[in-house]
Amino acid sequence: MLALRNVTKSYGSITALSGVSLNIGPGEFFGLLGPNGAGKSTLMSLVSGLRTPDSGSIELAGQPVTGSSFSVRRNLGLVPQTIALFPELTAEENLRIFGGLQGLRGNLLKAALDDAFSAAQLDDRRHSLVKTFSGGMQRRLNLVAALLHRPKLLLCDEPTVGVDPQSRNAIFEHLQHLNRTGVTIIYSTHYMEEAERLCSRIGIIDHGSILALGTLDDLLTRLPFEDEITFPVTALTAPLAVELASAGEIIAVDGTHRFRPRPGYPLSVFFALTESLGLPPRLFVNQRPTLEALFLHLTGRKLRDV
Amino acid sequence: MSQILILLRKSILSFWRAKAAVCITFLVPVVLIYLFGHVFGLYRKDSGPAGIPIAVVNLSPEPAAQKLIDALKAEKAFAVITTRDIGKGATRPLTEADVRAGLHDNSYRYALILPMDMLPVDDLGVRMKFLFNPRNEIESQMVNGLLQKTVFSNVPQLLGMSLQRYSRSFLGKERFEHFNRVIADTVADTFGGDREEIFQRNIAGDFGIADLIHAKADPVPPVPASLRRLYQPEQMQANREEPSAVNNHSAAPSTSAPLLNHESKNENQKSGDLFSRIVKIDTEQVAGKELKNPMAARLVGGYAIMFLLFAVSGSAATLFEEKNSGVFQRLLSSPVRPAHILWARFLFGVILGLAQITALFCAGWVFFGLDIFHHVGGLLAVSLSAAAACSAFGILIAAIAPSAAAANGIATFVVISMSAVGGAWFPVTFMPDYIQRVSKLTLVYWSVEGFADVLWAGMSLLEVLPKVGILTGIAAGVMLVAIWRFNRGKLFD
Numbered sequence: 001m002l003a004l005r006n007v008t009k010s011y012g013s014i015t016a017l018s019g020v021s022l023n024i025g026p027g028e029f030f031g032l033l034g035p036n037g038a039g040k041s042t043l044m045s046l047v048s049g050l051r052t053p054d055s056g057s058i059e060l061a062g063q064p065v066t067g068s069s070f071s072v073r074r075n076l077g078l079v080p081q082t083i084a085l086f087p088e089l090t091a092e093e094n095l096r097i098f099g100g101l102q103g104l105r106g107n108l109l110k111a112a113l114d115d116a117f118s119a120a121q122l123d124d125r126r127h128s129l130v131k132t133f134s135g136g137m138q139r140r141l142n143l144v145a146a147l148l149h150r151p152k153l154l155l156c157d158e159p160t161v162g163v164d165p166q167s168r169n170a171i172f173e174h175l176q177h178l179n180r181t182g183v184t185i186i187y188s189t190h191y192m193e194e195a196e197r198l199c200s201r202i203g204i205i206d207h208g209s210i211l212a213l214g215t216l217d218d219l220l221t222r223l224p225f226e227d228e229i230t231f232p233v234t235a236l237t238a239p240l241a242v243e244l245a246s247a248g249e250i251i252a253v254d255g256t257h258r259f260r261p262r263p264g265y266p267l268s269v270f271f272a273l274t275e276s277l278g279l280p281p282r283l284f285v286n287q288r289p290t291l292e293a294l295f296l297h298l299t300g301r302k303l304r305d306v
Numbered sequence: 307m308s309q310i311l312i313l314l315r316k317s318i319l320s321f322w323r324a325k326a327a328v329c330i331t332f333l334v335p336v337v338l339i340y341l342f343g344h345v346f347g348l349y350r351k352d353s354g355p356a357g358i359p360i361a362v363v364n365l366s367p368e369p370a371a372q373k374l375i376d377a378l379k380a381e382k383a384f385a386v387i388t389t390r391d392i393g394k395g396a397t398r399p400l401t402e403a404d405v406r407a408g409l410h411d412n413s414y415r416y417a418l419i420l421p422m423d424m425l426p427v428d429d430l431g432v433r434m435k436f437l438f439n440p441r442n443e444i445e446s447q448m449v450n451g452l453l454q455k456t457v458f459s460n461v462p463q464l465l466g467m468s469l470q471r472y473s474r475s476f477l478g479k480e481r482f483e484h485f486n487r488v489i490a491d492t493v494a495d496t497f498g499g500d501r502e503e504i505f506q507r508n509i510a511g512d513f514g515i516a517d518l519i520h521a522k523a524d525p526v527p528p529v530p531a532s533l534r535r536l537y538q539p540e541q542m543q544a545n546r547e548e549p550s551a552v553n554n555h556s557a558a559p560s561t562s563a564p565l566l567n568h569e570s571k572n573e574n575q576k577s578g579d580l581f582s583r584i585v586k587i588d589t590e591q592v593a594g595k596e597l598k599n600p601m602a603a604r605l606v607g608g609y610a611i612m613f614l615l616f617a618v619s620g621s622a623a624t625l626f627e628e629k630n631s632g633v634f635q636r637l638l639s640s641p642v643r644p645a646h647i648l649w650a651r652f653l654f655g656v657i658l659g660l661a662q663i664t665a666l667f668c669a670g671w672v673f674f675g676l677d678i679f680h681h682v683g684g685l686l687a688v689s690l691s692a693a694a695a696c697s698a699f700g701i702l703i704a705a706i707a708p709s710a711a712a713a714n715g716i717a718t719f720v721v722i723s724m725s726a727v728g729g730a731w732f733p734v735t736f737m738p739d740y741i742q743r744v745s746k747l748t749l750v751y752w753s754v755e756g757f758a759d760v761l762w763a764g765m766s767l768l769e770v771l772p773k774v775g776i777l778t779g780i781a782a783g784v785m786l787v788a789i790w791r792f793n794r795g796k797l798f799d
């Protein structure tokens with residue numbers, strides 16, 4: 001469906017993307033996970049033809065994405081990271097304009113509007129000015145405005161910033177519904193939970209490069225540990241530290257310690273050890289590692305404190 | 307095309323929703339025009355100052371001196387003071403010492419002294435002394451102008467008297483009388499009339515030839531439009547120096563008429579006034595038509611263009627806002643090209659400009675009686691081409707500016723300097739030559755001149771077509787540069 005080959009893009013001296021290669025198949029729900037400034041939006045703008053890469057190629061359904069090919073663009077919907085709406089116009093006027101620009105007229109346009117408003121749960125606010133909407137409502141409208149022409153490929157650039165959990169769920173469900181009906185989705189985010197929950201495949205991007213690519217399970221197997229035990233700093237007594245040094249690694253994250261046992265190290269040994277040292281078991285929480293851990297592992301930085 | 311129309315509709319809709327913007331675009335200029343009208347005194351029915359005190363000391367025994375004073379008294383701009391109170395209701399004529407004291411303590415600011423030798427025996431010419439203590443420069447220039455006009459209107463006779471007196475002293479009484487007898491006889495033989503009367507009038511300097519010429523002269527044919535334009539700058543200048551000029555000019559023949567012994571009621575045909583032709587002081591309105599408010603034509607036209615420029619220069623800021631809000635991303639990822647966005651914005655500017663110009667001219671009509679309905683075709687053509695040029699200018703600013711703030715800064719600077727240089731505030735004919743040359747590079751100049759052509763000179767659509775063509779050319783050229791520059795600019799970056 002979409003193929004990027006060795007794509008590079010710079011803004012002056014800043015390299016936003018360097019040598020990105022990516023294949024996205026039809027029907028995929030692809031997550032692009034990366035911190036601020038990683039190059040997510042740049043990649044979106046290249047795929048949607050807003051910008052042209054300095055080198056490399058981008059093909060959509062076998063056709064090169066060049067700035068001027070309208071036929072390619074009709075298959076594509078972009079949800080910009082910012083609220084790209086006309087605030088002085090009503091919700092319906094906004095959608096009429098964007099639908100009209102996509103070539104929708106008459107009943108087709110009307111049906112598209114009805115669908116969009118019910119999906120965004122904004123039916124009762126159709127005729128309100130967009131500037132009177134809450135941030136979350138604007139986000140929802142921002143999303144459905146890209147769906148009017150039923151694109152085959154939907155590019156969502158951080159579509160849930162500032163949205164409350166309820167609206168966020170509504171957006172997720174709608175996107176998953178679209179995906180089930182065959183729409184390919186590229187979803188950029190810096191929330192690993194979103195990527196974990198939604199995406200069939202995830203690319204971790206930082207400083208303009210894709211660091212890792214695969215399904216969630218694929219990615220997590222790249223970690224040199226399978227479990228991660230979190231405990232308070234105070235629980236790390238000297239004898240425990242000595243015992244664990246040979247069993248795996250201990251890192252400090254957010255005022256807690258994390259113990260990552262080396263593969264094959266039995267957890268029963270760990271818990272027997274803590275019990276014998278008189279440390280209560282409730283201090284130690286065993287978790288499956290997350291993408292967060294993977295990002296940390298790959299970059300040495302946390303996803304959110306870049 | 308449909309993309310452009312959809313975007314255009316959107317611009318109109320958002321503009322209309324922003325009531326503050328609508329207010330600023332339409333109401334503010336109209337209110338300002340109204341205020342400027344007051345500043346320039348366009349509402350006065352008599353359109354001129356009145357009752358400026360002027361002291362006159364008459365030391366001359368000449369009857370002509372008294373006639374000059376009467377003429378000054380007839381001028382409503384002046385309140386002529388010739389006497390001084392000496393108590394108990396009695397007065398005496400002013401002396402030069404009186405007026406100098408009066409000027410000093412600000413009893414009046416202007417004084418005219420007609421000396422004993424107003425018509426010197428041994429020299430040719432008229433002597434008088436003008437003293438003033440100006441409160442402000444504009445006023446003294448104006449008074450000077452008015453005074454000169456009144457004096458000059460009387461010069462023919464004064465000059466005639468001076469001439470005769472001079473020849474008498476030069477030729478001697480005997481030969482002078484002989485010479486004038488011969489002339490009188492010849493005139494009487496040729497044209498008829500009483501020899502003695504002609505002789506007496508001649509030696510008094512009242513040649514009376516004006517009567518004869520007046521009787522025989524053909525009416526001057528109406529001045530062609532091209533010539534009218536030639537005179538126009540003088541007229542504007544006169545207007546600027548003395549806001550009352552037009553009315554006073556038309557009053558001039560009637561004040562001078564008794565002195566010249568002829569009636570010249572027809573203001574547009576001063577054919578009979580031989581002297582005024584010889585000494586070239588004809589300040590009659592030459593535009594060949596009765597304009598209720600000539601100053602208003604320029605004022606409204608000039609300010610309309612400036613406001614229009616300000617209105618459309620907002621285009622640049624709006625475009626940057628849309629870019630920053632991500633709307634451009636949405637638009638350009640759908641089947642919309644940058645050129646669609648620019649042309650839609652350009653068209654919006656033209657429509658907005660036309661609406662604003664219409665509002666301003668209607669205001670001009672209501673406030674100043676500006677005659678806009680006689681010239682609808684020409685006015686529309688100039689307005690349309692001016693709006694197009696202004697709108698293109700707004701797009702160009704968006705093309706070259708790196709940000710909305712920069713665009714606003716550039717626009718304000720360029721609009722103000724272009725308005726000043728282009729003659730939106732005052733006529734370019736006031737300006738130094740090199741500035742006048744620069745003026746012609748501005749769209750303001752061609753717009754203001756176009757409006758003046760239509761509203762002032764009463765030109766037809768056909769006659770203003772060259773200026774309309776230039777404005778359209780400017781619009782097209784600027785748009786081309788803008789579209790070319792956009793590829794390099796920051797707007798679609």
Ligand SMILES: Nc1ncnc2c1ncn2[C@@H]1O[C@H](COP(=O)(O)OP(=O)(O)OP(=O)(O)O)[C@@H](O)[C@H]1O
Nearest residue numbers: 011014015016034035036037038039040041042043
């Ligand atoms: N228009 C631009 N001009 C110059 N530099 C830019 C521009 N847009 C992005 N960049 C730079 O390119 C890099 C990648 O930016 P990009 O917007 O693609 O990141 P992102 O992953 O979308 O970040 P975020 O999560 O903050 O949206 C950053 O270093 C940014 O400063």
Ligand SMILES: [Mg+2]
Nearest residue numbers: 040041042081
């Ligand atoms: Mg981004």
